[in-house]
Amino acid sequence: MYTRWRTYSSYLRERYGRNVYRIGVDGGFSCPNRRPDRSGGCAFCDGTGSVAVYQRSSESGYSRNSGYDGSTAERILPRLLSIREQIERGRAFLARRYGAEEFMLCFQSWTNTYDSIGNLRRIYDEGLSAMDFRSLIVSTRPDCVPDPVLGLIASYITPSRDAWVEFGLESACDGTLRYIGRGHGSAEYFDAVERAHAHGLKVCAHVILGLPGEGRDDFVRTASAVAASGCEAVKIHNLHIPGGTRFAREYLEGIITAMSEERTLEAAELFLRCIPGDIIIERLVSETPYHRLMAPRAFPDKSQFLARLERRMEENGTRQGDLCSKAHSG
Ligand code: SF4
Numbered sequence: 001m002y003t004r005w006r007t008y009s010s011y012l013r014e015r016y017g018r019n020v021y022r023i024g025v026d027g028g029f030s031c032p033n034r035r036p037d038r039s040g041g042c043a044f045c046d047g048t049g050s051v052a053v054y055q056r057s058s059e060s061g062y063s064r065n066s067g068y069d070g071s072t073a074e075r076i077l078p079r080l081l082s083i084r085e086q087i088e089r090g091r092a093f094l095a096r097r098y099g100a101e102e103f104m105l106c107f108q109s110w111t112n113t114y115d116s117i118g119n120l121r122r123i124y125d126e127g128l129s130a131m132d133f134r135s136l137i138v139s140t141r142p143d144c145v146p147d148p149v150l151g152l153i154a155s156y157i158t159p160s161r162d163a164w165v166e167f168g169l170e171s172a173c174d175g176t177l178r179y180i181g182r183g184h185g186s187a188e189y190f191d192a193v194e195r196a197h198a199h200g201l202k203v204c205a206h207v208i209l210g211l212p213g214e215g216r217d218d219f220v221r222t223a224s225a226v227a228a229s230g231c232e233a234v235k236i237h238n239l240h241i242p243g244g245t246r247f248a249r250e251y252l253e254g255i256i257t258a259m260s261e262e263r264t265l266e267a268a269e270l271f272l273r274c275i276p277g278d279i280i281i282e283r284l285v286s287e288t289p290y291h292r293l294m295a296p297r298a299f300p301d302k303s304q305f306l307a308r309l310e311r312r313m314e315e316n317g318t319r320q321g322d323l324c325s326k327a328h329s330g
Helices: 008-016 053-058 073-098 117-128 147-154 174-179 186-198 216-229 246-252 261-273 302-316 324-329
Strands: 021-025 103-107 135-140 162-170 202-209 233-238 280-283 293-295
Touching (some): 008 280, 021 073, 073 103, 073 117, 103 117, 117 135, 117 147, 147 162, 162 216, 202 216, 202 261, 216 261, 233 261
Parallel strands (some): 021 103, 103 135, 135 162, 162 202
């Protein structure tokens, strides 16, 4: 059990009185930051769209025909059927491995609000009708959440079910966002968080530590932005460079690099120290499957990394939030 930061599992136990597990599904969405032939996109994105480990057999199981137009009820049927199957596969996997009994439904692959409002309703309805989920979690981009979509997600909140949106911020530095080809700036993130909160939604921000050209000052700036936005949770990733990406080419050309374990520990500790203690830390390290990962290759697994981070913070006498006022004033 980690004591130096507010863990996701401790939050879930506080909130629900027991462990609750996330079933990640791929709703067949695409991404507005990629061209129709799926080229382009963020420099670190290999186009696999964060598919959950137990769903990877379905990575190319049906076509991605979503967008803001043209999707008919007939076209959406395979997606609805697939969602049912994925939920059952995820439930069975989590029950077998962890004895899981309570679940949250997470639309986690690609941009899960990038579709017509009618299709979004059908897809979310289909997923939520499979069982009594404790949360609906929708992962998306901050520039892809018009108010009617936020209103739709908020309409699923009940006394026993929360609704979350997860926004990729990645960095608060607009120069970095331009370099990595995000297609939005930090202003869109702040606007999206404010509107999500106005709809009663909870927000988790995704950030990446170790993006090209960034150092300690940039990590502090991003942590301060996350804190200032008032989001409830954050997922922290160390930069992974998967094969087949623009970053992979730049890595091979010697233009960019990935942080070592020591530098990642240092960056994660600093970031945590600049994040208020009440923000939930949902993730602290990336988990790209090893066969797709070009760099970093020499890196401990997640549990070893977290144990080393905990030990380091214990030895240094540091904890989440202990630099907050300094970060804000800087
Ligand atoms: S927004 Fe997400 S899915 Fe789209 S290119 Fe970027 S990382 Fe990939």
